[in-house]
Amino acid sequence: MTKIRIAIQKSGRLNEDSLQILKDCGISIDNGKDQLKASSRNFPMEVFYLRNGDIPQYLRDGVVDIAIIGENVLIEKGDDIIVAERLGFSKCKVSLAVPKSFKYTSIQDFEGKRIATSYPNTVINYLKEKGIKADLHIINGSVEIAPNIGLADGICDIVSSGSTLFKNNLKEVEVLLKSEAVLAVSPSISEECKDILKKLQFRIQSVLRARQSKYVLLNAPNDRLNEILALLPGMRSPTVLPLADERWSSVHTVIQKDTFWEVIDELKAAGAEGILVCPIEKMVL
Ligand SMILES: Nc1ncnc2c1ncn2[C@@H]1O[C@H](COP(=O)(O)OP(=O)(O)OP(=O)(O)O)[C@@H](O)[C@H]1O
Numbered sequence: 599m600t601k602i603r604i605a606i607q608k609s610g611r612l613n614e615d616s617l618q619i620l621k622d623c624g625i626s627i628d629n630g631k632d633q634l635k636a637s638s639r640n641f642p643m644e645v646f647y648l649r650n651g652d653i654p655q656y657l658r659d660g661v662v663d664i665a666i667i668g669e670n671v672l673i674e675k676g677d678d679i680i681v682a683e684r685l686g687f688s689k690c691k692v693s694l695a696v697p698k699s700f701k702y703t704s705i706q707d708f709e710g711k712r713i714a715t716s717y718p719n720t721v722i723n724y725l726k727e728k729g730i731k732a733d734l735h736i737i738n739g740s741v742e743i744a745p746n747i748g749l750a751d752g753i754c755d756i757v758s759s760g761s762t763l764f765k766n767n768l769k770e771v772e773v774l775l776k777s778e779a780v781l782a783v784s785p786s787i788s789e790e791c792k793d794i795l796k797k798l799q800f801r802i803q804s805v806l807r808a809r810q811s812k813y814v815l816l817n818a819p820n821d822r823l824n825e826i827l828a829l830l831p832g833m834r835s836p837t838v839l840p841l842a843d844e845r846w847s848s849v850h851t852v853i854q855k856d857t858f859w860e861v862i863d864e865l866k867a868a869g870a871e872g873i874l875v876c877p878i879e880k881m882v883l
């Protein structure tokens with residue numbers, strides 16, 4: 599039986615969330631400690647645990663069919679590789695930063711300067727677009743320390759909370775790209791694996807949709823029901839059920855997690871009571 603070969607990060611920031619999304623898709627993986635390859639018991643899938651930075655090459659060579667990888671790494675090393683899904687975790691930016699004391703005015707300030715980075719292609723392409731020439735100093739980690747030890751005038755690296763920049767007396771001056779974990783596909787994926795990928799994407803989409811939504815139940819006084827319903831954008835329209843007390847109804851619907859607090863305040867103001875907000879496990883449209 600054909601199995602789709604998926605690469606996920608062996609250890610690091612993407613590992614746990616990558617395994618979690620597969621688990622939420624109902625895919626169980628037999629995972630022996632220190633195993634570099636594992637199989638699923640209930641889905642035609644083989645998992646390869648690899649370094650994030652090596653994954654674009656494995657996709658290109660067809661050693662794996664798909665991968666969960668930081669989009670920033672794909673942009674740096676695999677712009678020929680297709681993104682099938684954006685997965686919504688490991689969100690970060692790739693940015694240029696300079697010492698706080700540097701009076702930065704524009705990208706022109708990087709002309710002739712030394713930039714330390716682990717993302718040379720990303721930096722070169724960005725500077726080329728802006729017509730700037732700079733010297734790149736390629737290092738694999740602890741990039742933020744480079745200006746403090748006299749190795750570079752500025753850096754280009756991942757920024758998330760900004761605390762690493764802050765601790766190293768640096769400030770972000772240009773955002774080159776925004777990234778998140780993505781499901782990437784090998785250019786040489788077989789037709790059989792494409793069918794398995796379709797099934798996986800269907801599951802991933804249901805999981806991601808559910809993660810973004812909440813199931814809301816509330817009691818509404820009938821004389822203000824229309825006002826309350828107008829506040830609730832449901833999947834189709836809210837479900838309204840009569841309560842034993844005929845002056846009240848029970849309203850069920852799904853709302854976006856992001857709009858949750860705003861809507862809740864408005865619902866309370868409109869007379870809703872006993873509001874329950876529940877997580878949703880899967881959401882199939
Ligand atoms: N601080 C952060 N906040 C959010 N996402 C991040 C952060 N740092 C890295 N990432 C994302 O997670 C990915 C993996 O980062 P991590 O530091 O675990 O691995 P790495 O050392 O770059 O890769 P490798 O697996 O090749 O050793 C990055 O490519 C990026 O997409």
Ligand SMILES: O=P(O)(O)OC[C@H]1O[C@H](OP(=O)(O)OP(=O)(O)O)[C@H](O)[C@@H]1O
Binds near residue numbers: 756759763
């Ligand atoms: O803006 P922040 O929230 O501080 O995150 C940014 C930092 O996170 C990453 O490093 P990581 O912790 O993964 O260490 P690494 O250099 O060993 O990969 C990245 O390389 C930055 O240094």
Ligand SMILES: [Mg+2]
């Ligand atoms: Mg890192």
